[in-house]
Amino acid sequence: MVTPLMAKIFWFLNRFFMVPVFRLGLGPLFGNPLWGYMMVLKTTGRKSGKTRYSPVNYAILNGNIYCLAGRGQQADWYRNMIASPALEVILPGGCIAGRAEEVLDSPERTTALRKVLKAGGFAGFMLGFNPYTVSDEQMVAAAQGLPLMRIKPQGIGSGASDYGGWVWIPVMALIIYLIVR
Secondary structure, three states: OOOHHHHHHHHHHHHHHHHHHHHOOOHHHHOEOOOEOEEEEEEEOOOOOOEEEEEEEOEEEOOEEEEEOOOHHHOHHHHHHHHOOEEEEEEOOEEEEEEEEEOOOHHHHHHHHHHHHHHOHHHHHOOOOOOOOOOHHHHHHHOOOOOEEEEEEEEEOOOOOOOOOOOHHHHHHHHHHHHHO
16 A cells, blocks of 8 residues: 555656656656556646646556556546546657546456556555466455556557657757767
8 A cells, every 4th residue: 555655755756757757758768577667648637627747557458558546536647537538648659649438347457457567567566465476356356446547549649748759859869969978
């Protein structure tokens, strides 16, 4: 379970590290089995109408993207998705537009839940079990009340801040400069 202190630490890291990293196009550097495979959800605020960015763990299964709301229905990104299911997803390899829906049926939920927890790295263990060895019944019981979302791709997204598709040039120039100097 996530303590209030851990929640604050995750909030700080997500807001001031993960989102800027993905917005600069450096997302591929941060997906690995230890930290987990991350993406950034680009949703519309349900009250403000502003664009909101939320890093989450994800898994791809049968062409759809799945993510789990670890804080349950209190997660702001989950409530934004329910209010406005059209969103963009910033994956390490690029941005896609999609439509979100909650997964409620049991066989698909069980399969996707295990895949998301395995892809979540250390976060996959925060429900109190090993997602690689736990039985389906224990896993589903522990994740009861945690919404599992399916995002169906519908096209290419506009990106985080790179609307013209040119931010890779200064990033690449900086990387080359740092290597060559």
